[in-house]
Every structure is written in C-alpha cells, then in structure tokens.
Amino acid sequence: MSNEVELFLIRSPYAFGGYSGRRDKTPFSILGIPLDMTSSFRSGYRMAPLSIRVAAQNLEYFSMRFGVDVEDFLYVDEGDVILPQDGVLKALDIIKMVSEYLLANGRIPVFLGGEHTLTIATVRAAAEVFSRDICVLVFDAHADLRIEYSGTKYSHACVVSRLLDFISKDHIYLVGTRAISGVEHERLKSSGLRFLTSKSLKRAGIKHSAGLLQDFISSCGKVYLSLDMDVFDPAYAPGVATPEPDGLTPSDILDLLYEIVNNKFVAMDVVEVTPPYDPSMITSMLAARVIIEFMAGVYQRVKTY
Numbered sequence: 499m500s501n502e503v504e505l506f507l508i509r510s511p512y513a514f515g516g517y518s519g520r521r522d523k524t525p526f527s528i529l530g531i532p533l534d535m536t537s538s539f540r541s542g543y544r545m546a547p548l549s550i551r552v553a554a555q556n557l558e559y560f561s562m563r564f565g566v567d568v569e570d571f572l573y574v575d576e577g578d579v580i581l582p583q584d585g586v587l588k589a590l591d592i593i594k595m596v597s598e599y600l601l602a603n604g605r606i607p608v609f610l611g612g613e614h615t616l617t618i619a620t621v622r623a624a625a626e627v628f629s630r631d632i633c634v635l636v637f638d639a640h641a642d643l644r645i646e647y648s649g650t651k652y653s654h655a656c657v658v659s660r661l662l663d664f665i666s667k668d669h670i671y672l673v674g675t676r677a678i679s680g681v682e683h684e685r686l687k688s689s690g691l692r693f694l695t696s697k698s699l700k701r702a703g704i705k706h707s708a709g710l711l712q713d714f715i716s717s718c719g720k721v722y723l724s725l726d727m728d729v730f731d732p733a734y735a736p737g738v739a740t741p742e743p744d745g746l747t748p749s750d751i752l753d754l755l756y757e758i759v760n761n762k763f764v765a766m767d768v769v770e771v772t773p774p775y776d777p778s779m780i781t782s783m784l785a786a787r788v789i790i791e792f793m794a795g796v797y798q799r800v801k802t803y
C-alpha cells in the first residue's frame with residue numbers, strides 16, 4: 499500500500515467475516531466506504547460497512563451455486579476510507595484515489611457502501627484504469643436519473659446521470675428498475691439507455707433476462723457491478739434508505755449473477771444498507787451473501803490466480 503493511500507485508510511475493528519487473507523493468495527480486496535451525506539430519507543449508511551462485515555461472519559463461505567469455497571482464497575480487508583465531512587466532492591476525490599490505487603494494482607475490489615453516490619467515484623476510478631472498455635451494470639430499484647437533487651448534482655438520486663457524464667449510454671445497463679419520476683422516465687426513454695424493469699425480469703424469467711445481460715456483457719471489455727440493495731424487495735432487504743415495493747427476491751438476483759458473472763467483472767459495490775433500519779440484520783446478511791457469491795463466481799471463472 500502506498501503511503502499516500504495509507505493516509506486515507508483506517509483499519510476496521512472487524513474484518514469482513516472476521517478474516518483477512520493474504521494479498522498474494524487472492525485478487526479480492528474489501529474496502530469500506532462509509533459515505534453518508536446526501537440521504538433524502540433514512541440515513542445511517544455510515545454504519546453499514548461494519549454491519550456487513552459482522553453479518554459475513556455468520557454465513558457459510560462454501561458457495562453451492564458455484565461449487566467454490568471462498569475460504570480457500572479469501573480476500574484482503576483493506577479497512578475503511580476516511581472521509582472528510584465538509585463536502586461530497588472532496589469525499590468523492592478521496593474515494594476515487596483509493597479505488598484507483600487498488601484497481602491499478604490488479605485488485606478486484608468489493609466496495610462496501612455507504613450511499614450510492616460513491617459509485618460515481620469508484621466507476622470513475624475504473625474508467626481511468628480500464629479506459630473506455632468499462633461497462634457498468636446497475637442493479638437498483640431507482641433509475642437515479644435526476645439531473646440534481648436537493649441542491650446537488652452529486653446525490654444518491656443522480657448516480658446514473660453522473661455516470662452518463664463520462665460513460666457512454668451503450669456501456670450502462672440498469673436492472674430491476676421500478677421507481678422513477680415522470681421526468682426521469684422521459685430521460686430514460688430519450689437517453690437510449692438499456693434497462694430491465696423488475697416486472698419484465700419476472701415475466702421473462704431469469705434465463706431469458708440473463709441472456710439479454712450476457713449479450714451486453716459480451717460487448718464489454720470489463721464490467722463493474724453496482725448493487726443498490728433496494729433492488730431487492732423490502733421484504734428481503736428492509737434496511738435501506740429508500741425502500742421500494744415490488745422488488746426482486748434474493749434467488750432472482752443470485753440466479754441472475756450465477757448466469758452472468760465471468761472473468762470480465764473487475765469490481766463490485768454493495769450500497770445503501772442502513773443498519774438503523776435493519777434490526778434483524780437481514781439486509782446486512784443478504785449484502786454479505788451477495789458479496790460471497792460474487793467472489794465465488796468470479797474466482798471460479800478466473801481460476802488462474
């Protein structure tokens with residue numbers, strides 16, 4: 499770790515699942531990003547990286563979906579990014595710097611949010627490292643297509659608009675969309691962005707939907723996966739900032755990931771968990787499960803590390 503990056507990191511009192519592996523044995527790095535600045539409703543994201551880490555200790559690490567034991571290779575828990583509290587732009591700069599360092603050093607980071615706004619910085623970092631090759635898959639109930647929200651362009655409600663500032667619409671695919679304003683709906687249609695609503699995903703089924711996403715992925719050099727936990731139905735993930743009914747089930751998402759995850763996936767974020775609204779920890783448990791399955795899937799399909 500370079501000294502400059504080290505300055506912006508603090509060790510978590512609790513590593514993901516209680517373990518941190520050896521850097522030479524695993525490509526994966528866990529990085530907590532407790533960004534908690536622009537919530538318009540329920541905040542508390544800053545507690546999420548720790549909560550997901552604790553939840554992970556109480557799950558099994560053998561993935562029956564992929565037939566891979568994540569304990570065989572593990573991950574390095576890099577700790578949390580230390581964020582300034584005097585402006586979201588400053589925070590995004592630091593997130594980008596640390597993320598870019600990990601990506602440029604060949605790590606496959608799993609970013610633990612934090613609010614969805616952090617994706618603007620982590621994808622920017624991926625775009626620096628992988629140039630225009632990078633595609634972004636956004637699993638989210640919301641389209642996040644507002645131009646600005648509550649007086650800032652850098653809000654959790656504007657994430658996809660900000661990605662479109664530097665990523666081509668052909669390199670972004672939205673999955674699980676179901677919550678949108680009329681203006682955003684117009685933007686979604688006129689932008690030419692591809693998207694799969696939760697309704698169409700359920701009607702078409704996992705196999706067919708996965709086929710659409712596989713076509714998209716085959717056109718990409720590298721893939722960044724951004725998973726807003728509100729893509730799940732609030733019955734399964736109640737502890738999010740802006741829950742939205744009529745969502746997807748854990749099996750929908752995990753089966754979809756089983757079909758699409760491959761060696762093009764270079765990073766993932768899991769965002770929007772709000773532990774104060776998650777007293778049973780099921781949202782953190784689900785977040786940790788998705789992360790374990792993601793690492794199992796990528797590892798099974800890379801296998802060369």
Ligand SMILES: [Mn+2]
Binds near residue numbers: 614640642654726
């Ligand atoms: Mn979002």
